[in-house]
Amino acid sequence: MEPSPRRIVLLLTAAVLILGMPHGVAGQPTPAGEAVIGWHVTLAPSWFDPSTAPPQITPFGLLYAIHDALLRPLPGQKMGASLAESWKESPDGRVYEFKLRGGLKFHNGDPVTAEDVKFSFERYKGAGSKALQARVQQVEIVDPLTVRFHLKEPWPDFLTFYGTSATAAGIVVPKKYLTQVGDDGFRKHPVGAGPYTFVSHKPGIEVVLEAYPGYWRHAPYVKRLIMKSVPEGTTRVAMLKNSEADIALALDGEDALNVKRDPRLQLVPSRHASIYWIEFADQWDPKSPWHDKRLRLAVNYALDRQAISEAACLGLCPPAGVIVPRVMDFALQVAPPPYDPQKAKQLLAEAGYPNGLDAGDFVPIPPFFATAEAAVNFLNAVGIRVKMRPVERAAFYAAWQEKKLRGLFMTAVGNAGNAASRVEAFIYSKGSHAYGGYPDIDDLFLQQARERDPRKREALLHKIQQLTIDRAIFAPIMDLRALNGVGPRVADHTINALHMVPWPSWEDMRLQGQ
Numbered sequence: 001m002e003p004s005p006r007r008i009v010l011l012l013t014a015a016v017l018i019l020g021m022p023h024g025v026a027g028q029p030t031p032a033g034e035a036v037i038g039w040h041v042t043l044a045p046s047w048f049d050p051s052t053a054p055p056q057i058t059p060f061g062l063l064y065a066i067h068d069a070l071l072r073p074l075p076g077q078k079m080g081a082s083l084a085e086s087w088k089e090s091p092d093g094r095v096y097e098f099k100l101r102g103g104l105k106f107h108n109g110d111p112v113t114a115e116d117v118k119f120s121f122e123r124y125k126g127a128g129s130k131a132l133q134a135r136v137q138q139v140e141i142v143d144p145l146t147v148r149f150h151l152k153e154p155w156p157d158f159l160t161f162y163g164t165s166a167t168a169a170g171i172v173v174p175k176k177y178l179t180q181v182g183d184d185g186f187r188k189h190p191v192g193a194g195p196y197t198f199v200s201h202k203p204g205i206e207v208v209l210e211a212y213p214g215y216w217r218h219a220p221y222v223k224r225l226i227m228k229s230v231p232e233g234t235t236r237v238a239m240l241k242n243s244e245a246d247i248a249l250a251l252d253g254e255d256a257l258n259v260k261r262d263p264r265l266q267l268v269p270s271r272h273a274s275i276y277w278i279e280f281a282d283q284w285d286p287k288s289p290w291h292d293k294r295l296r297l298a299v300n301y302a303l304d305r306q307a308i309s310e311a312a313c314l315g316l317c318p319p320a321g322v323i324v325p326r327v328m329d330f331a332l333q334v335a336p337p338p339y340d341p342q343k344a345k346q347l348l349a350e351a352g353y354p355n356g357l358d359a360g361d362f363v364p365i366p367p368f369f370a371t372a373e374a375a376v377n378f379l380n381a382v383g384i385r386v387k388m389r390p391v392e393r394a395a396f397y398a399a400w401q402e403k404k405l406r407g408l409f410m411t412a413v414g415n416a417g418n419a420a421s422r423v424e425a426f427i428y429s430k431g432s433h434a435y436g437g438y439p440d441i442d443d444l445f446l447q448q449a450r451e452r453d454p455r456k457r458e459a460l461l462h463k464i465q466q467l468t469i470d471r472a473i474f475a476p477i478m479d480l481r482a483l484n485g486v487g488p489r490v491a492d493h494t495i496n497a498l499h500m501v502p503w504p505s506w507e508d509m510r511l512q513g514q
Helices: 005-020 060-066 114-123 129-135 158-163 175-188 233-241 253-261 293-302 305-313 341-350 369-382 393-401 419-426 439-450 454-470
Strands: 032-039 071-074 077-081 084-089 095-100 136-143 146-151 196-202 206-211 222-229 247-251 266-269 275-280 357-364 384-388 408-413 474-479 483-486 490-492
Touching (some): 060 206, 095 114, 114 146, 129 158, 146 158, 158 419, 233 247, 233 253, 253 266, 253 483, 275 293, 293 341, 293 384, 305 474, 357 369, 369 384, 369 408, 369 474, 393 408, 408 419, 419 439, 419 454, 439 454
Parallel strands (some): 032 222, 032 247, 357 384
Antiparallel strands (some): 071 077, 084 095, 206 222, 247 483, 266 483, 275 474
16 A cells, blocks of 8 residues: 655654754764863773772762673662663572663663672772672673672671772773773773773873763763863862863862852862761770870860861861761761860870970871861861871872871762771771771671671661760761852753762763753
């Protein structure tokens, strides 16, 4: 039967409409446009490789663009199935089985297989690797798309360490390619399975990424991302105002205020799990003044946390009383120490320093210098005389992990996870970034790691956190709310779309007109 003229017209109209719209794989919109992201740090080549990721959220801003994991935070999902289409836990809590999605490809065309999952896990040596290696007995390849993790004993935090940004252990890299090019070659040209492919890297200047149309969720809406290293906040703001950047990350103080005052721009605070605190690196040395709990308490009483938040964070960063962020599971909800400069001076005098104490350098994590300056001013005001000594971000991370930072230093940590993953890294004496510890806290940590009853685990983790307060192991300052500037070309920035992750959901970000 011949089609009617009206039917021919309708078919031609539909064809014109379809052809006239930019579409990619399976009817997806074709990636278009370019977005420039002004980063607050120098982008390190080590961040292209998940195997060495530190207990910090910053590298995940690149890792989740280039790479993908079996499980990871997804929009609306705390721990969503990503490269794995499903997973299950055995009744005894000792076996976790993951089923990969069919047809997944790395950016170079290699298939994503269970062999890659096993290789990536066994190669991993970043944050949390000791905890994972101590508890995972074997990784079994069942078939090309199925992999099983056998634990030595039940460990209720396996998925927390493996399936969130608590570590990068769940990110999958291509075994064949990495074996060919080696670690150095991989950092020069990483290949992943994430929404964006690596194009180029100019050290200290920029990283260029291109949309991967075959990404399993959907093709990214923005074709090209240019990640620029712009450590100076005032420069990031100027770029935003001049439309040279579309997003300016991690502003503070006057820079954030300048964005807030501009009606063309948005200031978007993150909601990730991050906290600023002061470390007492030498408290474990009996010869150090910081071995005296009274001095550590003096630091805690000297800080006007609300004033620091107003100065550095426009009042958006809640004062903190413990180093586990309040938004995490099993976090102890506790008020911060009161601001009491007289009490701080009294404690100094009782400790033998009636005229104050020359405490040397105060090294802050870059680029949060407004927070550090405010803290330094409050410490100096009570007689704890410190001088801020800025260092480059990569140097800070290296010195912290190698335990080379001494005296007082200020850090901030934004990985997801829960209270146990924070305790493991910073409070447990064998943690990757712990300068020391206490046997009773270590015992409590090991107890909770075996405890499958959530209420009992919570009680153990609350006790650990309370002991850090009772012993003044740290001086918590405030939750870190990264203040991000967003320019007028961005239609949907997707900041805060991922649970406890401050970076945009890159593949979901849209520019105007998309």
